[in-house]
Structures are given as structure tokens and as C-alpha cells.
Amino acid sequence: MRATAIGIDIGGTGIKGGLVDVLSGELIGERIRVATPEGGEPEDIARVVKEVIEQLDAPADVPVGICFPSSIRHGVTMLAANISQRWIGFEAEKFFEKELGRNIHFVNDADAAGYAEVIYGAAKDQKGLVIMTTLGTGIGAAMIYDGVLIPNAELGHLEIDGFDAEKRASGVVREREGLSYPEWAKRLQRYYSHVEMLFSPELFIVGGGVSKSHEKFLPLLELRTPIVPAKLFNKAGIMGAARLAFDLE
Structure with a gap:
């Protein structure tokens, strides 16, 4: 069995996702990109992320990492850039776990990119x-x-x-x-x-x-x-x- 996880990158204009072989650092299949819903409300973004994950067709026990343009403390998004101000102080990790029915790990987008460069780049x-x-x-x-x-x-x-x-x-x-x-x-x-x-x-x-x-x-x-x-x-x-x-x- 491959060691796999789903990566989701939420931005102000686009939401990108892919199934990743975390040992090789290669995508398994295609990267999916969907436009970020106008207004960037949590419910709308969660709906799109769910659609992206469904398209990736990964088993339910595959972990999901979501990177997001905000500093994040214990799964809570502290800032909001080019999205709804409701994200400020929002318990994003708990909300997405409930909406998606999966274990979720939220991380700042620059942190995710930097970590990837250390592991693979x-x-x-x-x-x-x-x-x-x-x-x-x-x-x-x-x-x-x-x-x-x-x-x-x-x-x-x-x-x-x-x-x-x-x-x-x-x-x-x-x-x-x-x-x-x-x-x-x-x-x-x-x-x-x-x-x-x-x-x-x-x-x-x-x-x-x-x-x-x-x-x-x-x-x-x-x-x-x-x-x-x-x-x-x-x-x-x-x-x-x-x-x-x-x-x-």
C-alpha cells in the first residue's frame, strides 16, 4: 500500500487539491482546481472542498491536510485574506471535520509550502x-x-x-x-x-x-x-x- 494523504490548497481565487504519495512527493492522478466561491464563506468553501475530495476518490481513512491563508492556532484560523471575515477566530478544523466526515489538519499556506520544500524540494x-x-x-x-x-x-x-x-x-x-x-x-x-x-x-x-x-x-x-x-x-x-x-x- 502506498503512503498517501490528500492535500487541499485554499486560496482567494482557487481551491486546488490532489492525492499525494507522501514518500515520493508525487501526485497520484490529476490535480483538481475549482474557483473559490465568491465571498469565501466557510460553508461554501467546505462544500467545494468536499466536491474536490470526492473527485479524488480516496478511501475514507486517508488523512486530509488543508492549507489556508491565515495564521492557525489549534485548528482556529486567526486572520482572513481575500475571504470572508468570519474566518477570524473560526474553529475551522472542527467545522471541516464535521462537514467532511474526515480527520482534518489545517495549516498556514506558507508553512505548508515551506515544509514541502524541506521534505521534497x-x-x-x-x-x-x-x-x-x-x-x-x-x-x-x-x-x-x-x-x-x-x-x-x-x-x-x-x-x-x-x-x-x-x-x-x-x-x-x-x-x-x-x-x-x-x-x-x-x-x-x-x-x-x-x-x-x-x-x-x-x-x-x-x-x-x-x-x-x-x-x-x-x-x-x-x-x-x-x-x-x-x-x-x-x-x-x-x-x-x-x-x-x-x-x-
């Missing part, structure tokens, strides 16, 4: 502290030490030069302000230098859609810490959520 076999950042609408972050996830590291909200870091250096800011890659790299330099000073990691990993263009900005950064692009791209959330659900089962 750019940081495989890396010792010490790894910090993954996702440069998108904001700056998501994950911290993993010797393969152990340190959850809910909201490093995109560090105050630097009087600004919330992600309001100066996220991928969306680059697009909105029309910054060239060298101009953006100066802001990233300030951000990563500050994080490096605070935590002295062994490795930085950069994810998010812009990481596909990593050769345009990563070589411009001058850091003591190696900094590399993520390898798993849009599969990272699914892979990490599935593996965490399996490991914690």
Missing part, C-alpha cells in the same frame, strides 16, 4: 534553520529547523523603515508601482538583510509566482545566507499540507 536534507518566503500579494513566510516546522511566522509584517515589510517589497507592490527588477531588488535587499540579521538562517528559499523569474533579481542580492528559488511552485501547498497531515496522523 530546494531544502531537502538541509540542517539548521530554513526560512522560505513567498512573494505575492503579501510576503508569506515559513520557518523550519532541522525539519521541524515553527508555525505562523508572519515575517512579512516586520516593520522596516517605518513600513510593514510586505507593503514595500511584495510581488504585488512591484507590479503596482511598475518597479524594474533592479529597483525591486533594492527593497528586497533591505528586507532579507533585516531577516538575516534577526535569525541567521542557513538558507533562504523564495517562492511565489515571481520565483519563476528568479534569475532577474536573486543574483542582485548580497547576503551571507544562500538564497535559492523554490522548486515545487504551485504544487507546494498541496504537497506540504498532505505530508503534514500524514506526519501528524
Whole structure:
């Protein structure tokens, strides 16, 4: 029997899911993507997640990991980004277990992606502290030490030069302000230098859609810490959520 788990990645625009071989880090069958219901209410999202899981046709005892754009404490979603404000302080894990009739593990989306990169991707076999950042609408972050996830590291909200870091250096800011890659790299330099000073990691990993263009900005950064692009791209959330659900089962 394969060691399998389901990974679900809930985003503001799309909900993605797949059945994962958690030993190899490969999808079993196709990845499924469905649009996130308008308004992002918990009941509507649970209904879509249930439909995705049914399409995956996995046994009822297969663990399910769900990654979500929020810090999460004991299964409770603490924040809400591009979805209903009802998610703030919402007992998401209990609610989804009731709605889906399965054991569920909720995890922050950046945490899931970072964990996947450590297990299967750019940081495989890396010792010490790894910090993954996702440069998108904001700056998501994950911290993993010797393969152990340190959850809910909201490093995109560090105050630097009087600004919330992600309001100066996220991928969306680059697009909105029309910054060239060298101009953006100066802001990233300030951000990563500050994080490096605070935590002295062994490795930085950069994810998010812009990481596909990593050769345009990563070589411009001058850091003591190696900094590399993520390898798993849009599969990272699914892979990490599935593996965490399996490991914690």
C-alpha cells in the first residue's frame, strides 16, 4: 500500500487539491482546481472542498491536510485574506471535520509550502534553520529547523523603515508601482538583510509566482545566507499540507 494523504490548497481565487504519495512527493492522478466561491464563506468553501475530495476518490481513512491563508492556532484560523471575515477566530478544523466526515489538519499556506520544500524540494536534507518566503500579494513566510516546522511566522509584517515589510517589497507592490527588477531588488535587499540579521538562517528559499523569474533579481542580492528559488511552485501547498497531515496522523 502506498503512503498517501490528500492535500487541499485554499486560496482567494482557487481551491486546488490532489492525492499525494507522501514518500515520493508525487501526485497520484490529476490535480483538481475549482474557483473559490465568491465571498469565501466557510460553508461554501467546505462544500467545494468536499466536491474536490470526492473527485479524488480516496478511501475514507486517508488523512486530509488543508492549507489556508491565515495564521492557525489549534485548528482556529486567526486572520482572513481575500475571504470572508468570519474566518477570524473560526474553529475551522472542527467545522471541516464535521462537514467532511474526515480527520482534518489545517495549516498556514506558507508553512505548508515551506515544509514541502524541506521534505521534497530546494531544502531537502538541509540542517539548521530554513526560512522560505513567498512573494505575492503579501510576503508569506515559513520557518523550519532541522525539519521541524515553527508555525505562523508572519515575517512579512516586520516593520522596516517605518513600513510593514510586505507593503514595500511584495510581488504585488512591484507590479503596482511598475518597479524594474533592479529597483525591486533594492527593497528586497533591505528586507532579507533585516531577516538575516534577526535569525541567521542557513538558507533562504523564495517562492511565489515571481520565483519563476528568479534569475532577474536573486543574483542582485548580497547576503551571507544562500538564497535559492523554490522548486515545487504551485504544487507546494498541496504537497506540504498532505505530508503534514500524514506526519501528524
